[in-house]
Amino acid sequence: MFDSHFNITxxxxxxxxxxxxxxxxxxxRPAPRLTQIPPTQERVLILGATSGVGRTLAxxxxxxxxxxxxxGRRESMLDExxxxxxxxxxxxxxxxxxxxxxxxxxxxxTKVRDTVIKExxxxxTLIITAGVSALQPLMTVAGVTSxxxxxxxxxxxxxxIHHAVGVAKTATNGNFFGPxxxxxxxxxxxxxxxxxxxxxxxxxxxxxxxxxxxxxxASTKSASQMLFQALAIEHPRISFTSFLPATIEGDFRASAxxxxxxxxxxIHEADPNKHGLRREVVAxxxxxxxxxxxxxxxxxxxxxIAHILYWICPAYVEWRGRxxxxxxxx
Numbered sequence: 466m467f468d469s470h471f472n473i474t475x476x477x478x479x480x481x482x483x484x485x486x487x488x489x490x491x492x493x494r495p496a497p498r499l500t501q502i503p504p505t506q507e508r509v510l511i512l513g514a515t516s517g518v519g520r521t522l523a524x525x526x527x528x529x530x531x532x533x534x535x536x537g538r539r540e541s542m543l544d545e546x547x548x549x550x551x552x553x554x555x556x557x558x559x560x561x562x563x564x565x566x567x568x569x570x571x572x573x574x575t576k577v578r579d580t581v582i583k584e585x586x587x588x589x590t591l592i593i594t595a596g597v598s599a600l601q602p603l604m605t606v607a608g609v610t611s612x613x614x615x616x617x618x619x620x621x622x623x624x625x626i627h628h629a630v631g632v633a634k635t636a637t638n639g640n641f642f643g644p645x646x647x648x649x650x651x652x653x654x655x656x657x658x659x660x661x662x663x664x665x666x667x668x669x670x671x672x673x674x675x676x677x678x679x680x681x682x683a684s685t686k687s688a689s690q691m692l693f694q695a696l697a698i699e700h701p702r703i704s705f706t707s708f709l710p711a712t713i714e715g716d717f718r719a720s721a722x723x724x725x726x727x728x729x730x731x732i733h734e735a736d737p738n739k740h741g742l743r744r745e746v747v748a749x750x751x752x753x754x755x756x757x758x759x760x761x762x763x764x765x766x767x768x769x770i771a772h773i774l775y776w777i778c779p780a781y782v783e784w785r786g787r788x789x790x791x792x793x794x795x
Contacts, residue, residue, distance in 0.1 A: 498704070498756050501661040505530035508588045508659075510581060512568050512647055513595025515542035517715045518667060521748040522592060523550055527561060532585055534562040536577055537595075559584060568595045568643030574650040587658025590755060591651050594667040597639035598721045599632065599681040600730055602792070606632055606681070606723045611794075633681055635722045640685035641692070648696055655703055663755050665706040666693045670768045673709065674775055674782065677792035678733045681723060697760070704758040708751055711768055714741035733790040 509526045513519040515537030526533045527550035535550070537543045547563035564580050566573030581588050599606075608625035609616050621629070644666060655662035671679045672686035690707060697705035714737050721730040734740075742764060754762045763769040775782040787794065 498661050498663065498758055502589050502659075507531040507590060508534075508581070508585045509590040509592065510534045510536065510577070510588045510651070511592045511594065512536045512577075512643070513593065513667075514546055515539045516546075517594065518713060518744050518747050518751070519592070519594035520546045521744045522594065522751060523547075525748050525752055527551075530560075532560045532562075534564065534577070534581055534585075534588070536564050536566050536568070538565065538567050540565050568593070568647055569638045571646055571650075574646050578650050578654060582654070587654055588651070589655070589659040589662060591647065591655060591664045592667070592751070592755075593644050593647055593665070595639070595643050596667070596686070597636055597682075598730075599636050599685075599723045600678055600721045600732060601681075601723045602678050603629065603680040632723045633685075636681045636685045637688070639722070640682070641688045644689040645692060648692070652696070652700060652703065656700065661704070662702065663704040663706070663758070664693070665708055665751055665755055666690070667708050667710075667751070670709045670711050670763065670771075673772055674768070674786075676786045676790060677794075678790045704755075706751075706754045706759055707761045708754060708764070709762065709768065710742055710747055710764040712737050712741040713747055714738045714743060733792060735789075 507526070509531050511519050511523050511526075511533065514523045514535035516539075519537070523533050523535050523546055533550055535543060535547050537546070543563050543565055547561055550561045562580060562584055564577045566577050568574065604611065604616070604621075607621040607629040609618060609621050611617075648664075652664075655664070666689065668690045669683070669686045671683040672690040676683060690709075693705055693707060697703070712734065719730060724730045747764060750762065750764055753759075763772070771782060771785075786792070
């Protein structure tokens, strides 16, 4: 009798706690951004809009009537992307801006800031897709190769170490200092001029799940990922979204910073253009994440499980990484 009464009481308490949790979730959840900023009034700044997901995002925002500012380093491709937004979706004059600039340049980013202030009185959404790739194992970058007979040469030369440091600095410049400078430049502007400011950082699953041949790329991406997670705590009025995709189709790897001069990049995994995520699908998911103020997005979703699994059974995740990137540790 006592046990039965105890079980009923426990169930009631559990249901009460669940109901309270659902009520708190309902009232504390962030309001959908579309109720605060209609799509046609949104001012979107995309850093890295000349190709890949950044260019596709520019198309999608222009298509739904937003004002879009495209920023990139390659002048001809920037012009093409801006013209696509203007022509294909017949945007009104002044709704599409293009500014040539490097995210890792303080002068370029302040020039972009001055432009959006002059033309639009600020921005609502900052999207950072710019970055650089690196595809080789660290020892390969330093001129040391491994085989069943051991390492050759047995030690990295002074020149080779300097080369590896230079490659790392280039990757850090693109993958960390670019987002770092953008954050410093645009966070005050977003805070002061938007009723619902938002920042999306297109990072990588490799930033939180280690992978062979991605030593330099993953470590520099991880640095910017942690930077923006900390900034989200320091600036709670801004909605920060970390987007962590697996391999995406495209030519992102063609300009890998660790590729020797006059050589083609060595891609270790299956052909990204056959097996990678589609740019349009990734871009659509990015827009959805911004609209709903999502904090962290894994794509595909099972990558979230892989992240957790790494802390439970790291040996399995490491083995899967070696399989994916065709890497053999001698």
